Amino acid sequence: MCLTGTQAECPVQLSQKSVVVEYGGSVAVNCSASVPHYGMGWEASEGGVEKTRDSVVTWRVSDLREWDIKPFCYINYDITHDTLCEEELPVTVYKTPDSVSISIVNHTRPMMEGEQYELQCDVQDVAPVQNLTVKWYKGQTLLSQTNFTDTSRTPVNEVAKLLIRPNRTDDGAQFWCEAKLDLGAEGPQPPPKKTSEPLSITVHFKPIISETKLPSIVTVFRGYPVVLVCEAEGNPKPKISWSLSENVDGDKLTVSESTPENVHCNASNSVGTTTRQVKVFIQGTQAKCPVQFSQKSVVVEYGGSVAVNCTASVPHYGMGWEASEGGVDKTSAIVVTWRVSDLREWDIKPFCYINYDITHDTPCEEELPVTVYKTPDSVTIGIVNHRGPMKEGKQYELQCDVQDVAPVQNLTVKWYKGQTLLDQTTFTDTSITPVNEVAKLLITADRADDGAQYRCKAELNLGAEGPQPPPTKTSKPLNAEVNYKPKHSNSTETIVKNNEVTLDCTVKAKPAPTYTWHSEHLKEKINSPVLLSSKLSPGNYTCTATNSQGSDRKVFIVQQKDRTTFWAIVISGVVVAVALIVTYLIYKFKCSKNSII
Missing domain, CATH: 2.60.40.10 (Immunoglobulins)
Structure with missing residues (x-):
C-alpha cells in the first residue's frame, strides 16, 4: 500500500x-x-x-x-x-522490574573505616531502560542517582554502582537503592518504582580514647590518690590495658605519690591500638603551684620565636625553667623568662619550677602547653585513576594531597565547587611532626558541572592563641569537563503553519550532537538542527540529536492554520473599515449642510 x-x-x-x-x-x-x-x-x-x-x-x-x-x-x-x-x-x-537488589561487590566481611567499597544495585527485566533512574539512599538521605543511555525498547537487566568510604558513624547504617520509571506526563503518576531490601553495614574502626574521661595531665596531692578512668569507643569492642599492673581495676587505675611520672592507657581491637599518655604531677599540700604564666599556652610556627614569663606569686627559695631549648637555671628572681629565637623542637614541653618550702628541697612545677605548627609546602587536587572528560551520571573520586603539615589534628581540608563549600575533612592522627595527608571526596558528574572549578583548601585552626585568621593554603582549581547526552525540554511541539515554518531542534549536549530528521514529507536527508521552509507540509517531523553519550528525539507536529478563522478576521476588518468610512462621510455631509445655511 x-x-x-x-x-x-x-x-x-x-x-x-x-x-x-x-x-x-x-x-x-x-x-x-x-x-x-x-x-x-x-x-x-x-x-x-x-x-x-x-x-x-x-x-x-x-x-x-x-x-x-x-x-x-x-x-x-x-x-x-x-x-x-x-x-x-x-x-x-x-515493564516494571521483576526485582531490585543491593549488594557489596567482592566483599562479605565487616567493612573497615576509611577503606573504599563498591555497592551494586541489580535491576532485573525492565523496559524501556532510557526512562530508568536508580537512586541511592543511606537511611532517608539521597546520596546519588544513575541514569541510562541505552535506547533498547525490550526488557534488559541493568547494574548501577556506587563508591562509598564508610566511617565509624556509618556502623549499622542502612543503604538501599530504588528503581524508578519516569514515563512523562502520559505515563502513570506517580512514576512506578521498586525498592531493594535495605543493606545494613557493619564498620570496624580503631579505638578512640575519651579525652574528657582521661585528661593528659593529672595532679595528685600527697595522701589523696586519684582514680583514672580509660574509656574507649571502637568496633570490635576494645580491650583496655595500662602500662602499670598494680592498682588496676579493669579500665580504672589508681594513682598516688608513688606512681611514675608518665602512665599509658592502651585501647586495642582487631583494627589497631590507640595509646594515651597521662603525665602525673605530685604535689604537697599546696592546692596549686604558686606561679603564673604570661600566656596560658603558646602557638608558634616552626623556626619562629617565643618568650613567656613565669612569675612567682609567693616568696621562694629558687625558680627556673626546664626545657630542651631555652631552659633557665634556678634563680632567686621573681620573674623568669623562657625564650627561644628559632624554635625547632616539635615536642618541646617547657615547665617552670619553684621551691617555696624551705623545709623540703622539693620544687613544684607547671607545664606550659606549646603547639609548634607548620603550614603545608603544597596543596594539590586531582581525579583518582581518571583522565579526560567525565561522563554524566557516573561517580568519581577527587583527591587532595597536602604535603608536610603539622600538627595534622588541627588540619581541616575544605572542598569547594566554585565558591560553594561542599564538604570538609578532619584528621584524628595525633602526630605532632610534619606528615603528608590525603583527603578524598566522591562526586557524581552532572551536566551542570561542565566547566565548574573544584578546589581544596588546607586550613590550620590553632585556636584562640594561634594566628588569626587561621593560616590556609589552596590548591589550583580543577576544571571539570563533563560529557552528557542531548535532552530536549519537551518531547513534542505543535506548530501552526502560516507561511514560513521554523522547526528548531537545537539542544545542548557535549560533545556537540549531530542531527537527523525523519518524516514522510522529507525527500532528502537533512543533518541541520533547524528546518526552515515555507513548503513544509503539515504532519509529523521527528528530529534525533545524537552524540557519543546517547541520543534524544523530539517530534514536531506541524498543523495548517484554520483558513475559516483567517477569512473571518479579514471580513471583520473590512466591515469595520467600511463602517468608519460611512461615519466619516455622514459627518462631512452634515458639516457642509450647516455651512450652506
Missing part, C-alpha cells in the same frame, strides 16, 4: 497524542475523520482495523505484547485518487 497525499494536513484527529501502556495491558485510541471520506482504518501489528466508511475508528488491544509497535490511522478523502494519508500514534510499552 502506498501512503501519500497532497492535502496540507491529514484530516484525522487522535483521542490521545501519545500512549504509555504497561506490557500486557490494554489500550484504546480513537481516530476521528474531520472531513467526508471514502475509507479509513488502522494499520498495526496488533489491533489493526480494516478500511471502513465510519467517521470514528478505534485501535484497541486488550493484551499488548508488542514492544516496538507503531500503529497509524489512515484515511482516503480524495475520490479522484486512491490516495491515503496517515497519522502515526507514538506508543511506549513499559
